[in-house]
Amino acid sequence: xxxxxxxxxxxxxxxxxxxxxxxxxxxxxxxxxxxxxxxxxxxxxxxxxxxxxxxxxxxxxxxxxxxxxxxxxxxxxxxxxxxxxxxxxxxxxxxxxxxxxxxxx
Amino acid sequence: xxxxxxxxxxxxxxxxxxxxxxxxxxxxxxxxxxxxxxxxxxxxxxxxxxxxxxxxxxxxxxxxxxxxxxxxxxxxxxxxxxxxxxxxxxxxxxxxxxxxxxxxxxxxxxxxxxxxxxxxxxxxxxxxxxxxxxxxxxxxxxxxxxxxxxxxxxxxxxxxxxxxxxxxxxxxxxxxxxxxxxxxxxxxxxxxxxxxxxxxxxxxxxxxxxxxxxxxxxxxxxxxxxxxxxxxxxxxxxxxxxxxxxxxxxxxxxxxxxxxxxxxxxxxxxxxxxxxxxxxxxxxxxxxxxxxxxxxxxxxxxxxxxxxxxxx
Ligand SMILES: [Fe+2]
Ligand SMILES: [Fe+2]
Numbered sequence: 461x462x463x464x465x466x467x468x469x470x471x472x473x474x475x476x477x478x479x480x481x482x483x484x485x486x487x488x489x490x491x492x493x494x495x496x497x498x499x500x501x502x503x504x505x506x507x508x509x510x511x512x513x514x515x516x517x518x519x520x521x522x523x524x525x526x527x528x529x530x531x532x533x534x535x536x537x538x539x540x541x542x543x544x545x546x547x548x549x550x551x552x553x554x555x556x557x558x559x560x561x562x563x564x565x
Numbered sequence: 566x567x568x569x570x571x572x573x574x575x576x577x578x579x580x581x582x583x584x585x586x587x588x589x590x591x592x593x594x595x596x597x598x599x600x601x602x603x604x605x606x607x608x609x610x611x612x613x614x615x616x617x618x619x620x621x622x623x624x625x626x627x628x629x630x631x632x633x634x635x636x637x638x639x640x641x642x643x644x645x646x647x648x649x650x651x652x653x654x655x656x657x658x659x660x661x662x663x664x665x666x667x668x669x670x671x672x673x674x675x676x677x678x679x680x681x682x683x684x685x686x687x688x689x690x691x692x693x694x695x696x697x698x699x700x701x702x703x704x705x706x707x708x709x710x711x712x713x714x715x716x717x718x719x720x721x722x723x724x725x726x727x728x729x730x731x732x733x734x735x736x737x738x739x740x741x742x743x744x745x746x747x748x749x750x751x752x753x754x755x756x757x758x759x760x761x762x763x764x765x766x767x768x769x770x771x772x773x774x775x776x777x778x779x780x781x782x783x784x785x786x787x788x789x790x791x792x793x794x795x796x797x798x799x800x801x802x803x804x805x806x807x808x809x810x811x812x813x814x815x816x817x818x819x820x821x822x823x824x825x826x827x828x829x830x831x832x833x834x835x836x837x838x839x840x841x842x843x844x845x846x847x848x849x850x851x852x853x854x855x856x857x858x859x860x861x862x863x864x865x866x867x868x869x870x871x872x873x874x875x876x877x
Contacts, residue, residue: 472578472706505583532627535720538728543720544691545792547698551720558717 462511463489469502575776577702578709582648595651602642603668609635645707662849673833673841680743684751686726692758694719704776734800759786790818
């Protein structure tokens, strides 16, 4: 049975997918995950989940973000406005970064 | 863990559902996150009519996106609150419809005219964002994670709100006057967003000690005024004479608390304020109207798990 492994580097971080292991049950999956994925990379916690229990949808079947122009959803669209405060500017920077990566450049 | 240990360890994203947290912490966190979640929902309902009433297609689309976002924030936050093990999401939603759930003072007031929309979408969202940015460092990890996503999205809300304000204040004389009138009316409520000054705030002490809250009401209000008073002036809005706000030598502000209507504020806090009661009931009606959708989903969830629907 295959178990997907999610590693959290530090307390408070997100658990992000880092690979998978073969194991007969959850307990052993955790042990193998610890050995394979928790030894060298900084690790605070690991999750395992049976591969079959994970659902997936990818860009072959879904249009993430839709197909129409939704620029009204982005802070960058309101170009004539200077961010009122630091946190607004931070949010806009995060959105700009996400948009750039979504477009693949 | 006892409260003493919690206080010692309290830091950003320090505690998660894995930790054995004392009831006092879990209750305080639930109160805070449930209030936040309720406010997202009630705010969304207040703005919903403007998906239709906004004057251009762009604005309609932006309002529909924003309302969707706010409902999504409510969902995220109920999940974060649920993870404390005090109340389920169903319980919290029921409390909201029964008028027991508390939410932000600003969302108890009716919003009838389009010129009022920047009062929420710019000033209230701006104030909320100030607070939410600090909550990225709250000690309850699921709450902080919800704030990551919320803050990511909110930049659009605040800028969209400001763009409406800019448009109105560069519009016709009539539009400018109506916007100023709306501002006069909303300004004291916006100041009250941050609650009474620290000395009078009842829940601040404990929430700050255990790291749930990162900044005091006064600090937040100050930071807000610092950024948003210049913005209001930039668009030609006149800051109302009351409440009197004086700038201290160190650049911080002193708001004369006596100039604000605290009777109304506390009436609102008890969900006794008339327009707010109507808004709670309005949301309940909307909730009831789609009850059948939730029922169908619940039944399906039971059968999809291989259990007959009537099993429990
Ligand atoms: Fe929100
Ligand atoms: Fe918002």
